[in-house]
Amino acid sequence: MKKLLVTGASGFLGWHLCQLAQSQWQLYGTYHTHPSEVPGVTLLPLDLTDYQAIKQVMQTVQPDAVLHIAALSSPNACQSDPDLSYRINVVASWELAGLCAEAGIPCVFTSSEQVFDGLNPPYRETDPVCPINRYGEHKVAAEVGMQERCPGVVICRMPLMFGAAPTASSFIQPWIKMLRAGQSINLFTDEIRNPVSGMDAAQGIFLALANVKGIIHLGGIERLSRYQLGCILAEVLQLPIDQLNPCRQADVQMAAPRPPDASLNSELAYSLGYQPKGFKDAILALQAEL
Template sequence: MMNKLLITGASGFLGWHLCQVAQTQWQVYGISNSKKNDIKNINIIQLNLTDFKALKTLFKDIKPDALIHAAAQSQPNFCQQYPEISYQINVGVSLEIANLCAELNIPCVFTSTDLVFNGLNAPYSETDPVCPISYYGEQKVLAEQGMLERYPQTIICRMPLMFGSVPDHATSFIQPFIETLKQGKELSLFIDEFRTPVSGNSAAKGLLLALETTQGILHLGGRERLSRYEFGKIMAEVLNLPSHLIKSCSQGDIKMSAPRPPDVSLDSSKAFNLGYQPLLVREALQRIEKQNNKR
C-alpha cells in the first residue's frame, strides 16, 4: 500500500501538475476549494481551507503521511487590493497546516515564491535576507517564518514563474499570451523584469524531491534568467506563433496595484545538487507542444 500524500490547491496550476506526477509514488488526496474536479487516480476532496475545524477533521480521517501545501491566493494585484482576504488564505491557513503537520509529525512542504525578494541583488540564494515589496511577498514571508516557528521541520520551497499545459479549470501565465497572439493582436512584454521560469512538470518533480531529501529552505528556479519579453520570443518560435506581434515595454509603462521587483532570479544550485533537473524553457515548451498535438 502506497503512503498517503495530501496536496492542497489540487485544482490550481501547480497542484494539478503535482497530482499528475505524484500518483506514481503516492496515494494522492487533493484538496480543492471551489471546484470539485475529477483527476484520474486522485481522491479529490472539496473543502474550504479557512474552515479549520473541517480541515482538522480531514487530517484525522485521512491521516496523511506527508503534505504539500500549494494552495494560495497568488495574484499579487489581488493581494494588494484585498490584503485581509488574501492574508487569511496565504498566512492563516498556512500556520494552521503547520500546526496539524506538527501534531502528526509528518513531512510538510510549503510553496513560497521568488517575490519574497526586492529584485535588487539577484540571483538570490536560500541564505539571502528576504525583502518583499508587495503584500503578496510580505504574506509569503510571514507564512514561511510562522510555519517554521510552529513546525521547524517544514520545508520551504520558493517557486519561480511557472508555465505549462493546463486542465480546463486552471491557467498559467502563458495561456493568455498564446491566445492574444493567435487572435493576431499585439502582445507587450516587459524587458526589465527577470525571473528563472520553470515548467509546472519540473516544479512538481522538484517539490517531490524536496519532500524526500531536504529540510529548511530550497529554491526551485529554472536554469535560465529571462525577461518576459525573451520568454515570449522563445515561446512564439517553439509554438509557431507570430513573434512580430510581441512588443517590448517596461514595468513603468503598465499601471499595476502591486509593485513588481525588477529581478528575482533564483540561485537553485542547492536543488540541482540534490538532483533537481528542470528542463530548459525551449525544451519544456517543445515537450508541451508535442503533448498538445497528441490530444
Template structure:
C-alpha cells in the first residue's frame, strides 16, 4: 500500500482523516504534545516546526503523499501569540511543501474560510483574499508560500467542522455540555459559515489529494448562522433549548476580530464528486455518540 503522512493526527480533522484514509493507505500520523493511538495507523511524535526533524521523518517514512492538517487554529491564540503560531502555521507548512516538491509527491494543505473578510460571500477560489485577523493572515502566507515552493499542492480551504474524535473535540462539544448542564448558551446571529462534519471534510481532502492542484473550497452545502446551527443541533440531538440565546459578535469581546460571513462556494469540489450531506443528516449520524 502507498504511504500517506498525515500531520496533526491528534487534532480533530487529523483524527477523522486517519480513520478514513487507513482504508486505502498505509497511514503514518504525526503528533506533537498530545499522545494518541489510532488503530491501524502508525503514530510518530514529531515537531514539524524543526525542519531537520521533518526532513529526517521524510527520509525514514518515505511517504508517497502528504496531507498537512497540523496547525495552531485558535484565532484568539494566533492574535495574541503571532510569532509562536507563525512557526507552525507558515514556516512548517512551507517547509513541508518544499520536501514534497523534492520528492514530487502529492500534497494537500488545510487552509481556512477565514482568509476572507466576510463582506462579499459566498466566496469562490478566484476571489481575492482579505483576512481580518492573524490566523487568516498566516493561512494566506502559508497558501502563497506553499504554492510558490510547489505549485502542485492542493490548498483546501476548510469550513467550520463538527463531529467526534477520540483525541480532540469540535466546536459543538462545549455547546452540548452547556445545554445539558442547563447553563445559558449564547450564539451569534450575525456570523455565517458553511459547516460540515469532520468525516465529510476528510473525504474532501482525500479527493483533493488525488485530483486537485491549487485552490479548492471544501465547505458544506448550507449557509447558516451559529445561532441557527445551535437550534438545529439541539433539535436533532434532543437537547434542552430554553437556555439557548442569541447574541451578536459585538456583544462578546474577543482578541481576534471576526468575519461576518465567510460562506464558501464549493461548487468546484461538488463537480469533482465531493458530496456533503445536509446538516440535519450529518447531525443525525452523531446521535448517541456525543
C-alpha cells in the first residue's frame, strides 16, 4: 500500500480523513498538542514551527502523498498572535510544499472560506481573494507560496465543518452541551455559512487529490446562518429551541472580524462527484453519536 502522511491527524478533519483512508493507504499522521490515538495510524510528534522537524518526518515516512491539514485555525487566536499564526499557517505550509515538490509527490492543502470578505457570495474559485482577518490573510499567503513552490499542489478551500470525532470536537458539541445543561446560546443571524460534515469534507478532499490541480471549493449545498443551524440541531436532537437567542455579529466583541457570508460556490466539486448532505440530513445520520 502507498504511504499517506496527514498532518494534524488527531484533529477533527484529520481524524475523518484517516477513517476514510485506512483501507487504501498505509497511514502516518502528525500531532502537536493532541496525541490522541487514531486506530490504524502511526502517529508522530511534529512542531510545525521547526523546519528540521518537518524535514525529518518527511525523510522518516517517505510518503507517496501529503495531506496538510494541521493549522492554527481559530481566527481569534490568529488575530491575537499573528506571529505564531504566520509561522504555523504560512511558513510551515510553504516548507511542506517545497519538500513535496522535491520528492515529486502530491500535496493537498486545506485552506478556508475566510480568504473572502463575505460581501459578494457565493464565491467561485476564480474570484479574487479579499480577507478581512489575519487567519484569512495567512491562508492566502500560504496558497500563493505553496503554488510557487509546488505547482501541482491541490488547494481545498473548506467551509465550516461539523460532526463527531473521538479526538476533537466541532462547533456543534458546545452548543449541544449548553442546551442539555439548560443554558442559553447567542447565535448570529447575520453570519452565513454553507457547512459540511467531517466525513463529507474528507470525501471531497480525496476526490480533489485524485482529480484536481490548483484550487477547489468544498462547500455544502445550503447557505444557513448560525442561528438557523442551531434551530435545526435543536429540532433533530429534541433540545429546547427557546434557549437559542438570535443576535448579530456587532453584539459580540471578538478579536477577529468575521465575513458576513463566506459561502462557497462548489459547482466544480459537484461536477466531479462531490455530494455533501444537507445539514439536517447529516445531523440525523450522526444522531446516535451526538
